[in-house]
Amino acid sequence: MAFSGKVLALSGGVGGAKLCRGLTAVLNAEQLTIAANTGDDFDYWDLRICPDLDSVMYALADLNDEERGWGLRDETWRTLIAMRRLGGDEWFQIGDQDLATHMLRTQLLRAGHSLSAATKQIAAGLGVTHTLLPMSEQTVATKVSTDQGWLDFQQYFVRDKCQPEVRGLRFEGADTAQLNPLLKNVLQDDELAAIVVCPSNPFVSIDPILSLPDCVGLLKEASAPVIAVSPIIAGRAVKGPAAKMMRELDMPATALAVAEYYGDLLDGYVLDESDVEYSDDIVAMGIKVCVAPTLMTDLPSKTSLAERVLSFAASWDG
Amino acid sequence: MAFSGKVLALSGGVGGAKLCRGLTAVLNAEQLTIAANTGDDFDYWDLRICPDLDSVMYALADLNDEERGWGLRDETWRTLIAMRRLGGDEWFQIGDQDLATHMLRTQLLRAGHSLSAATKQIAAGLGVTHTLLPMSEQTVATKVSTDQGWLDFQQYFVRDKCQPEVRGLRFEGADTAQLNPLLKNVLQDDELAAIVVCPSNPFVSIDPILSLPDCVGLLKEASAPVIAVSPIIAGRAVKGPAAKMMRELDMPATALAVAEYYGDLLDGYVLDESDVEYSDDIVAMGIKVCVAPTLMTDLPSKTSLAERVLSFAASWDG
Numbered sequence: 001m002a003f004s005g006k007v008l009a010l011s012g013g014v015g016g017a018k019l020c021r022g023l024t025a026v027l028n029a030e031q032l033t034i035a036a037n038t039g040d041d042f043d044y045w046d047l048r049i050c051p052d053l054d055s056v057m058y059a060l061a062d063l064n065d066e067e068r069g070w071g072l073r074d075e076t077w078r079t080l081i082a083m084r085r086l087g088g089d090e091w092f093q094i095g096d097q098d099l100a101t102h103m104l105r106t107q108l109l110r111a112g113h114s115l116s117a118a119t120k121q122i123a124a125g126l127g128v129t130h131t132l133l134p135m136s137e138q139t140v141a142t143k144v145s146t147d148q149g150w151l152d153f154q155q156y157f158v159r160d161k162c163q164p165e166v167r168g169l170r171f172e173g174a175d176t177a178q179l180n181p182l183l184k185n186v187l188q189d190d191e192l193a194a195i196v197v198c199p200s201n202p203f204v205s206i207d208p209i210l211s212l213p214d215c216v217g218l219l220k221e222a223s224a225p226v227i228a229v230s231p232i233i234a235g236r237a238v239k240g241p242a243a244k245m246m247r248e249l250d251m252p253a254t255a256l257a258v259a260e261y262y263g264d265l266l267d268g269y270v271l272d273e274s275d276v277e278y279s280d281d282i283v284a285m286g287i288k289v290c291v292a293p294t295l296m297t298d299l300p301s302k303t304s305l306a307e308r309v310l311s312f313a314a315s316w317d318g
Numbered sequence: 319m320a321f322s323g324k325v326l327a328l329s330g331g332v333g334g335a336k337l338c339r340g341l342t343a344v345l346n347a348e349q350l351t352i353a354a355n356t357g358d359d360f361d362y363w364d365l366r367i368c369p370d371l372d373s374v375m376y377a378l379a380d381l382n383d384e385e386r387g388w389g390l391r392d393e394t395w396r397t398l399i400a401m402r403r404l405g406g407d408e409w410f411q412i413g414d415q416d417l418a419t420h421m422l423r424t425q426l427l428r429a430g431h432s433l434s435a436a437t438k439q440i441a442a443g444l445g446v447t448h449t450l451l452p453m454s455e456q457t458v459a460t461k462v463s464t465d466q467g468w469l470d471f472q473q474y475f476v477r478d479k480c481q482p483e484v485r486g487l488r489f490e491g492a493d494t495a496q497l498n499p500l501l502k503n504v505l506q507d508d509e510l511a512a513i514v515v516c517p518s519n520p521f522v523s524i525d526p527i528l529s530l531p532d533c534v535g536l537l538k539e540a541s542a543p544v545i546a547v548s549p550i551i552a553g554r555a556v557k558g559p560a561a562k563m564m565r566e567l568d569m570p571a572t573a574l575a576v577a578e579y580y581g582d583l584l585d586g587y588v589l590d591e592s593d594v595e596y597s598d599d600i601v602a603m604g605i606k607v608c609v610a611p612t613l614m615t616d617l618p619s620k621t622s623l624a625e626r627v628l629s630f631a632a633s634w635d636g
Binding site: 046079080081083086087088097100101103104107110122124126 | 363364394396397398399400401403404405406413414415416417418419421422424425428439440442443444
């Protein structure tokens with residue numbers, strides 16, 4: 001297919017990264033901008049770790065480990081094992097190749113470069129040609145309120161394996177952070193033809209982006225339709241704690257509940273074939289629906305979903 | 319053999335580390351303190367690298383790569399290769415396991431620990447039981463005056479492979495740094511029975527230690543004899559630029575010239591069998607001589623040389 005116009009994708013890590021990979025197969029570098037959540041970012045081993053930026057970057061470079069679901073393919077763990085022997089922190093797993101990403105990023109940030117500039121240099125080094133932006137240059141830290149108290153996101157997600165019961169979330173620093181100006185430019189671009197909310201966790205991947213000042217307003221004012229792809233298929237998240245989190249937050253773990261959660265932010269919603277039953281309810285909310293196979297298991301299925309999303313977006317034209 | 323009393327060894331990297339390994343085979347943890355040169359230390363990849371401390375530590379843990387002559391055995395280079403792909407610095411080679419050492423040390427230093435404390439934790443993690451101390455807690459940086467101007471030591475040593483012609487050396491910060499107080503305690507210990515100047519490069523490994531305030535005075539006042547082991551065997555350095563440096567500094571590259579260079583600091587000098595011709599000249603300087611096989615190629619030869627040095631030291635008793 002040939003899609004004309006520009007596309008902005010809002011993405012978290014794994015699920016979002018898959019659709020982003022599909023979008024890069026269909027759109028050229030000038031057409032696509034990906035804005036990734038940085039609420040999961042944290043410091044570890046004195047390094048700045050940006051899990052979602054890295055997941056997207058690695059997926060775009062076809063270097064990601066599909067089986068493990070995070071990090072790089074053909075990874076080794078020599079430094080981690082050596083660190084363990086020395087008694088250093090080891091609860092967060094950093095592979096040897098992945099480590100170079102974190103080290104170079106941290107060097108660049110310490111040298112005064114912006115996170116956007118550091119991301120650009122590292123992505124270019126990996127051969128990524130499409131534009132990948134952090135949602136903000138400033139630090140926003142997702143905090144999870146649980147039955148065990150407030151936890152930093154990575155403590156909840158990695159250290160505690162999403163086992164604590166979630167009661168709420170807050171995005172520390174989001175009120176004073178600014179939306180990445182480069183992202184703001186894209187949102188105000190007249191050629192913008194689609195805004196894709198990737199099938200990422202709404203609470204911890206997309207909400208941090210939406211929580212930034214002016215973001216929701218700019219999304220609503222943008223010339224392009226806002227189209228979300230459901231991260232829930234037949235009541236389950238493909239990966240990650242989205243469905244568990246929904247139940248803990250007193251929502252049904254359904255694709256419908258996600259559409260209701262995003263509410264009037266959305267112009268369109270892409271629903272998996274197995275969830276076609278929710279179509280009418282979503283249409284009744286004033287949101288156009290596209291039903292498609294949304295499970296992405298390989299490059300053809302990623303590309304195919306990207307094409308469906310873009311065809312759907314094209315239906316707003318004229 | 320059973321040597322009674324305490325021993326202090328002053329050491330640089332490879333050659334010194336070999337004799338230190340021999341000393342740890344003969345002396346228990348309470349008897350031996352090793353003070354390593356930190357003039358070679360530098361920052362790279364935003365990490366604090368202490369090459370001589372690490373060479374000694376790895377040698378003591380039997381984890382050093384004897385063949386390569388530096389770093390850890392069974393090392394891999396995955397992070398370095400990934401860093402190269404990203405366009406980061408790569409002139410200094412850090413292996414994946416070695417990296418954990420530099421990362422943990424840097425973390426500990428940033429958290430406010432002293433270099434002695436960081437060294438102690440890392441050495442303990444590697445199973446080292448003998449005491450290894452940096453010569454100072456403060457930064458001293460060896461600078462090399464060459465036909466190409468002043469160079470940082472690692473630029474000269476690693477990046478430029480010791481090819482520039484050396485005209486002189488200075489130890490930046492040595493005038494305001496302090497001798498490690500823990501090392502000072504050892505020097506003032508009445509039970510100190512031998513001070514061993516390891517077969518390390520006199521100019522870039524031992525001189526930085528000697529350049530620290532009070533160091534030479536304390537060595538001379540110490541109750542124990544100061545015994546150097548020649549780093550030159552039959553006119554050649556076993557490894558490293560010592561012989562080349564001597565010629566460039568207008569000295570003959572001989573074991574005799576090293577003894578003359580140390581001069582009245584020495585009470586005893588251990589000379590290789592192949593250099594027995596210099597014995598009389600050295601004795602004439604008022605320095606006792608011990609002739610021994612000094613080439614250390616395996617643990618037995620390291621242990622054997624350590625035993626010879628300690629027997630020699632014992633000859634000062636009563």
